[in-house]
Amino acid sequence: MLHVLVGATCNNNCIFCMESDRGRRRTHILSQSADDIRRMIESYPDKTEILFTSGEPTLAPRLPDYITSAHTAGYRTIALISNGRRLSYPEYTRHLIECGLNKITVSIHGHRPEIHDSLTRTGGSFLQTVRGLENLAREKRRRPLDLHSSTVVVGRNLPYLVDIYEFLRDKSVDRMVFNVLMLKGRGLDHIGTLMPTYRQIASKLHELAQRISAADRQRVTVADIPRCTALGLPFDIVGDQERFSQFEPSQSLGVEGLSMEDLRRMQAEGSNKMLQASLLDVVSEGEGCLEGDSEYYLTTRELKDGLMRTKRPLCSTCIHEPGCPGVWEGYTARYGWDEFISVQADGPPGEKTNQKQRATNLPKELSSTVGTPTAGAEPRSKSEK
Incomplete structure (x- = not known):
C-alpha cells in the first residue's frame, strides 16, 4: 500500500497526534507540487491500494485531482483517512466518491461529544464527524463504498469501548478498528496521561469480544497491540501491523x-x-x-x-516474533517487560488451533485456550536493548 501525504493542516488538535511537529510536516507537504504527487501516484509499482493521509487530507484543495489521478493510474482501492468533519458537507463528499474514492476511514474517538472533543481538543468536532458518517452511510446506499472507523484507544475512552462499538454499529460502519495508542509524536509526549498498560487494554477488549457475536466480531479489528499481551482475545480480531x-x-x-x-x-x-x-x-x-x-x-x-521499537532476546523464541514489530521503547521505559511473554505453540509451527494458555503474567479474565507462554518475563536491562 502507498501512503501519500497531502494534508498540510488539520482542523482538529488531537492530543495523541503522531505528527507533533506539524510545522515541519506542513513545510514538507506544501513544498510538494501537484506534479510531484502525480508522479508519486504513477510511479509506485503496486496499484492495489493507495491512501491519502497526513494532517486532514480533505483540507487539501487538490484532493479531488489526486483521487482522479489514482483512479486513472489503475489503483483498485483508493482510500482516505479523515476526521470526517468536511465530509459533513454532502456535495463535497459525493464529489470525492465520483472522482474514484471507494474506501474511507473516519477517525472517531468516543460515542459522546465530551469524550471525543476532549481528545481532539476541538469543540463541536464530534457533531460534525457524526454528520460526516451519516452522509457516508447515505452514499453507501447509492454506490460501492467501504466505510471504516478508527478509534485511538487511550485511558480516557478505554471504559467505553462497548459503547463506542454499539454507536458505530448503528452508523453503517463496515469495520471498526480500535488502534492502541502509538507511542510517537504527541502520544509519546503525553504517555503518562494517555497510555494504559497493554494488560488493561486487553482486559477491556476481552469484555467487548464477550459482548458481541462471532459474526459481529468480523467487523472489529484491534491494531497495534502486541499479540503476546492479547492472548485472551479471539485470534481473528487482533490485526497484524499495517505495512505501507x-x-x-x-x-x-x-x-x-x-x-x-x-x-x-x-x-x-x-x-x-x-x-x-x-x-x-x-x-x-x-x-x-x-x-x-x-x-x-x-x-x-x-x-x-523500527528506530523507535525494541525487542529482547526472549522474543526470538516466540511464535509471533517473525511478524512482530517489537514494543515501543517509550512503553518499556515506563512500564518494563513484565507483561510480555514468549508464546509457544503446542502443535506444528504456525498452527493456531488447540493451543493452550497458562495463566502466568495474565489477568484472570484473560486465561483462555489460546497459547502457552514461556516463563522469564523479567525486566530487561538497558544493555540488552
Whole structure:
C-alpha cells in the first residue's frame, strides 16, 4: 500500500497526534507540487491500494485531482483517512466518491461529544464527524463504498469501548478498528496521561469480544497491540501491523525527534538500530527516489518505526516474533517487560488451533485456550536493548 501525504493542516488538535511537529510536516507537504504527487501516484509499482493521509487530507484543495489521478493510474482501492468533519458537507463528499474514492476511514474517538472533543481538543468536532458518517452511510446506499472507523484507544475512552462499538454499529460502519495508542509524536509526549498498560487494554477488549457475536466480531479489528499481551482475545480480531510505503524528502528520516545527525551517531556507536539506520541512510541519499528526481525517496513504515521499537532476546523464541514489530521503547521505559511473554505453540509451527494458555503474567479474565507462554518475563536491562 502507498501512503501519500497531502494534508498540510488539520482542523482538529488531537492530543495523541503522531505528527507533533506539524510545522515541519506542513513545510514538507506544501513544498510538494501537484506534479510531484502525480508522479508519486504513477510511479509506485503496486496499484492495489493507495491512501491519502497526513494532517486532514480533505483540507487539501487538490484532493479531488489526486483521487482522479489514482483512479486513472489503475489503483483498485483508493482510500482516505479523515476526521470526517468536511465530509459533513454532502456535495463535497459525493464529489470525492465520483472522482474514484471507494474506501474511507473516519477517525472517531468516543460515542459522546465530551469524550471525543476532549481528545481532539476541538469543540463541536464530534457533531460534525457524526454528520460526516451519516452522509457516508447515505452514499453507501447509492454506490460501492467501504466505510471504516478508527478509534485511538487511550485511558480516557478505554471504559467505553462497548459503547463506542454499539454507536458505530448503528452508523453503517463496515469495520471498526480500535488502534492502541502509538507511542510517537504527541502520544509519546503525553504517555503518562494517555497510555494504559497493554494488560488493561486487553482486559477491556476481552469484555467487548464477550459482548458481541462471532459474526459481529468480523467487523472489529484491534491494531497495534502486541499479540503476546492479547492472548485472551479471539485470534481473528487482533490485526497484524499495517505495512505501507511513502515518499519522504531526501536527507530527512521522516521520524520526529530523530535527525540525520542522530542516525550517523547510531551508526558510529554500533547501536542495535544500526540496520534500520544504515538502510535509511542509503535511501535518503537518493537510492529509490522518484525517477529523475532526487528530492524524494521511498521508505517504509517498518524502517521508520523500527528506530523507535525494541525487542529482547526472549522474543526470538516466540511464535509471533517473525511478524512482530517489537514494543515501543517509550512503553518499556515506563512500564518494563513484565507483561510480555514468549508464546509457544503446542502443535506444528504456525498452527493456531488447540493451543493452550497458562495463566502466568495474565489477568484472570484473560486465561483462555489460546497459547502457552514461556516463563522469564523479567525486566530487561538497558544493555540488552
